[in-house]
Amino acid sequence: MTSKKQTLKIAAEPTDQKRAATKTAAARKAANYVYVLGVDKADDIGDLKPLFGRQGASLADMALVGLPVPPGFTITTEACAYYHAHRGSCPTVLESQINAGLANMEKIMGRKFGDAKGFPLLVAVRSSARVPMPGMMDTILNLGLNDDTVQALAAATKNERFAWDCYRRFIQIYGDVVMGVEKRDGEDHEPFETVIEQFKNEHHDRGIFDSELTAADNQELVKRFKDLVRQFTGKPFPTDPWEQLMGAVGAAFRLWMNERAIAYRHKHNISDEWGTAVSVQAMVYGNTGETSGSGVAFTRNPFDGANEFHGEFLTNAQGEEVFFGVRTPEPINSLKQRMPKPFAELLKVRQTLEKHFRNMQDIEFTIQDGKVFLLQTRNGKRSATAALRISMDMVKEKLIDWETAVLRVPADQLDQLLSPIIETKKARGLAKGVPASPGAASGKIYLNIDRAVAAAENGEKVLFVCKEVSCNDLCGVDAAAGILTTRGGIASIAALMARRLGKACVCGASTMAIDYDKRTVTLSGETFKEGDFLSIDGTSGIVYAGNLVAPSEVVTGLLHGDKAAQKTEKCKNFLQLMQWCAKATRMQVRTNADDPEQTANAMAFGATGIGLARTDHMFFEGARVDLMREMILATNEAGRRKALAKLLPYQRADFVGIFKTLNGLPIVVRLFDPPLHEFMPHTNEQIRDLSKKLGIKVEAIQQRVAQLHEFNPMLGHRGCRLGIVYPEITEMQTRAIFEAAADVSKLKIKVQPQVMIPMVGFKKEFDLQAAIVHRVAREVMAEKKIKITYHVGVLIEVPRSALTADEIAQTADFFSFGTNDLTQTTLGISRDDMGSFLTPYTDNEIFRANPFASLDTTGVGQLMEIAVAKVRRTRPGIKLGICGEHGGDPDSVKFCHKLGLDYVSCSPYRVPIARLAAAQAAIEDKRRSQGLSLAPPGSQASRIM
């Protein structure tokens, strides 16, 4: 490793003409190594990154737009190149250019660098390369502190502990990064940490934690740290701020050639010649008095998407305090009265940000002595409802086009729009807190996490109520439908957890009184015991009495035809989104549905047909299951046919209902699939009952049940294996389908049956079953004197059928991937049995995601690719779909689009999600093919300080 102990040399040589010639025009124009934020005309340069690095470019960009970033300057990558070309010397002009940059900062901040009397100007120094890479310099904050300036800082902030803490941390990082006081080979601990440990051990009786170090503790540590530096390096810690600064700049240049950075660049094919820039920026403080403070804000409401400024603020505080959640922050709008000028400036910032980034931004800011500084901006996280509304509004505001709007709505969260809401008509609001995580939740209240978990395990709907969520509660929060706290804001742990888990949350309902002894909660004078119902609206922050959850307006509007709901903005936005999806998409979305109601719901959500109708689910109901049992217990074909003949009318009626509902849309009917034992009774009592009903001896039933037992039913006698052993089942089902199709066709309703053979592994299996389907279809069409266009296809759910898809395609009319079973067989994992190792597998990152929720594209997806390629080679135009549960998972849907499938099929409520994902995939495809960026402009996060 290169030594870090050099300080910065300034060379006498002029710029190396040859090297400079290969650089940007701007660099050639003059030997300008320093660009001052918002002063130098960085916009002349074009792409700023090669010269400024990513961080520096982003800062320059924001300064150019007029955002109030803390003043500063950037030392260009040219300087770094010069440094390495001249054995660690810097160009002569650099010193004066840096001095000019500092002078500008001092002017804007009204402070002096190294001033030990007034409030000293302190700076942050960062390495800024085009691409972040390991081994480069860590950010150094509060540079400029020494034994004198620290006193000045303490006086200015009236906070001695804060000042010495800053100083102690500064020495630690500077000592490590710039001066090389770091762990040596074979040592266990960092030297500075060892000093702290030692100090803590000495004060063992006080039980010191890091954050509890007093001003005096830090002062003592500063002393020991400086001793350590001198011991370690043989040099004193630099007290001159200028020396500190030049040391940091040199370290940043040096570390560009650090071993890890070089290895990383070689691996990623990045030229060593790029070099790193260094950005130097003034430190700002929100804890200098009542005209200072820190806050976080969203440029629009992240819960419902309303076009309003939304955030919170703590007076006389640094940013960290907003997150610790010990003091409940005030709403951002309270600044309007308190600090009207800074508030007006924030509103301007808000406008500038949205215009520049064309997206809702999440910002951190500090107000120092009435002056606003923007510390960070990034695309704001938002609920699906908000994402939808913001996208729609931004299209209207002409900030984005409709395709970008579609890309901006998170498909995996779209079900939030269909999630229940509070039935506000009947509602009685009791309190208002901070709306911390969107959605509605009703539940029996519990004040203790263990009792909450126990109640949830008992099947109760639970609302967890507490003063503030502690770390101990975290593991149980998942059991609750929602969280309600008296303290904390949108940045509190409770709010973060709830948003991550997709639970409703209201924080800081400060008028709520909790009595942990009596286990009661009092709201607006009304007292609720544990077990009583409360409801919360995580979007409005209102707490209600009772169990008030009701279907979403989108559901009542689209599925129940509620006119009022249809007129809500949510519903209208949803419909607009779906309309755009239809415009963008290539891939169809069908639904998995077994009855008319599911079918109608899916169609209301835009499904273009049924991709999977399971004919066997129908057999578990009512009288039918006994007929099934009669068939299973029959000792010969005649007996089975007799029972099947009685099942036929039921099955036909089912199909009539679905066909009518579909009103002309296609339907894939999967023939009988489950192993027969699933239909049989298992307890002795049930067997006795059945024996009486059917007049079959108990022993005979027991024997048949025993005979049907399988070691691995998933891999047993099911799917087409049943139809091959008992062709009469296939015959009956085909007859039911085609008789129903004929009857419905005669009502002038088109029927497009697509009969699907399950669990096929061998072409011959398909052919044998398809022959029965074709024969019975011909028979029925002849009997009914009608022609029905139909197809016979195959369900790919074992690897062998994927691998031999070219053979099967010779005779099959369509293919559908049954990715549930295909995942089970490809991974050799039974979904029902994976509970015993799922957690260790997730913890060890063996699965990137549960492969039954999101398609394992590497394994299962590879088989699908093989199958698709083989099928298309045999029959290019053949229809391909997917009907596993992955059909409703956005990532899987996008993978299916990439594979070129014709449709995905999913459960009715996931149809909108699949439609959105399919549309996004198509738009991404289009943009990719046009060489456009997929991410909307300015979507990148910018950490300023």
Added chain:
Amino acid sequence: MTSKKQTLKIAAEPTDQKRAATKTAAARKAANYVYVLGVDKADDIGDLKPLFGRQGASLADMALVGLPVPPGFTITTEACAYYHAHRGSCPTVLESQINAGLANMEKIMGRKFGDAKGFPLLVAVRSSARVPMPGMMDTILNLGLNDDTVQALAAATKNERFAWDCYRRFIQIYGDVVMGVEKRDGEDHEPFETVIEQFKNEHHDRGIFDSELTAADNQELVKRFKDLVRQFTGKPFPTDPWEQLMGAVGAAFRLWMNERAIAYRHKHNISDEWGTAVSVQAMVYGNTGETSGSGVAFTRNPFDGANEFHGEFLTNAQGEEVFFGVRTPEPINSLKQRMPKPFAELLKVRQTLEKHFRNMQDIEFTIQDGKVFLLQTRNGKRSATAALRISMDMVKEKLIDWETAVLRVPADQLDQLLSPIIETKKARGLAKGVPASPGAASGKIYLNIDRAVAAAENGEKVLFVCKEVSCNDLCGVDAAAGILTTRGGIASIAALMARRLGKACVCGASTMAIDYDKRTVTLSGETFKEGDFLSIDGTSGIVYAGNLVAPSEVVTGLLHGDKAAQKTEKCKNFLQLMQWCAKATRMQVRTNADDPEQTANAMAFGATGIGLARTDHMFFEGARVDLMREMILATNEAGRRKALAKLLPYQRADFVGIFKTLNGLPIVVRLFDPPLHEFMPHTNEQIRDLSKKLGIKVEAIQQRVAQLHEFNPMLGHRGCRLGIVYPEITEMQTRAIFEAAADVSKLKIKVQPQVMIPMVGFKKEFDLQAAIVHRVAREVMAEKKIKITYHVGVLIEVPRSALTADEIAQTADFFSFGTNDLTQTTLGISRDDMGSFLTPYTDNEIFRANPFASLDTTGVGQLMEIAVAKVRRTRPGIKLGICGEHGGDPDSVKFCHKLGLDYVSCSPYRVPIARLAAAQAAIEDKRRSQGLSLAPPGSQASRIM
């Protein structure tokens, strides 16, 4: 379809010069359309097939070699081409050339074509194309019969029924094939069959079967058939033999252009110009008196391979009678006295055949009035013992080279050499029958198939004894270890069935008396009741009293070190074969073995290491299973480690034993695989016992058993999934392996452990387990102060690991295909549960073979190909093997060779089979690459009559 009703026109035109110019030199030399067998110099022509077709070429070939085929001639493909080029006319010269051919036949046979006074010359007419194809002319036998000659045939054979039967069949086939009296579209039955049905209905009271038609019946049918022909075609059935002959030749030419034949040729890219030849041959009859007869023979003994003429013969009989088995034939050697001259001729035929075909031949022959005619010759079926001995002898006789010898031994039957034999030292021979199917069998005798099946189901070893096997018995024969009959020979149903099923069989033990009422068998005056033991030697034909089965000489010689056995020819031949295998093979053969004895046996058979040692099998034994249960019932890691520590010494000792036995050969140790519930007790009593033993509450055990229950254990918590959840199991096993390896290494015995991680689907799974193995291996080597070279590899048994083999190969040292589980997962079929559909699947030919016995190369094999390609791309030199049961199946072994695997591993007794298959695969590869034929010369069957 072209009409068949034309007769043959003879054209006046000369040979079309232009066409002929493109044909063979021989054809250009003269307009010679007819070659007389053994007279014309067909050997001038070179490859005979283009001109003579396959059948004609084979006949000409045999005649040239001097084999006594019935006289005849071949009309060349040139004539057929001429016929089609001249609108169905034949060249003028054809007539006289055919006449000359007939004259030659008349001369040799001493008969006249159409002679109604003496024995008439009758002929067989066949189509002979280069490649057989559908739609061509069926063979017409007994051409030349009419109302006059039939009488002469009856007189000559003194068998009126025979003569009229021949005549009736001749009209039927000639009427159909030549005259087009055949089923028309929409009709259900063939016209001739309808006439027979009608006739049978009229004689319903007599209950007539086809073979029971009397002379009078046939005479009546001849009349009705001729009426049918006239009705159908408007023409009489031709009575002139010449007209019959020319009609048949024309039909053969015409049918070359039949739709099915054309379609077939287009599909297989065969030129229409090839044309068909027609072969005309004299009919011969074995039923003309006491100097006539028919027989079958092998040029060597097909049971033990002895170089002796072996066969049987029936005097005054046609060939069919030898097969019906009603009269028991005499041994062929009895001809030596009875018909010395024909016998001498047969011996000459035997010699000529072996010299020509360089293989043991199975022939059919007829002696007509003292003259021998060869009707068929083909490579003779033989037992593995015989195949081995014949191959060895033929190498010595310089008939074949050693590579051919290796190819000639059927790998799938090599286990016959290891099968038990009769312990003749103690044996008491009671009778001698025909040795009809090789091998030894002892069993309790049963005279009724139902009782035999019932006894076998009770676990008894059964010998089925009967007068002759009837069709009703067939379904039960499989249950018996052997079959013993009083009637029939090597061509009887009993013998055929036994050979097909690989059972020992002695037929025609005519001195044995069966009393079905008393259920006894009497042999040499001694009476045996049902349930008494008899033994049979299917190779010698001897029947013995008692239970005498003993291990094969190969087993006692190689495994038990018996010197006498080692000196037997069988044992020496076996060793010679294995030596040649070692010389030829590329692929190694290892064994699946879990203990020193299995290991030693496999090594004696030539295994070069262990390809699969299952560490978990060891845990089911004795005290260990309780320790396993203690581990499983432990409630925490400490408890599990405690139980594992007690298991460690057992496991280490097991490995020490195996490592010592291996004496330096490599061993693949598969880590723990089965689901834990397999080790747990299930009945209440067993649970109570365990509760007492371990001092754990019954309820706790029951709860754990319930917890371990899985729906699909094959896809559940097993394999490396256990090692990931319980790393301490992997640690203990690794420690046992390396401690044992260290201890054995110190005895100066090399140990090459290859640790295999089972059930891997994700690279990360392998990496996590491999990290434990490497760590513990390092620890043990440090403790024991020794270095052991080892590898860590992966068992590929789920499709995902095959599909991602390139990723896994980045860190794994070797791969082994666990094709048992890989077949289960790829096909989605549980081996334990396929019983309920296996039969319908085999009947419907969905499986070509049971995929768990012989590798499904299309599906599972494709995955293996993908994996091999991917692995080799990542790490070209990595070792690849297979350790599923397919490793002992010859076809699968050959597939593995083709895939380029480094080794196969199989159970010890299948090691020789795998070695032979591997050697054959290598030789076949070599021959293929040298463009040599794989089949040894003359291996093709030749049906002469």
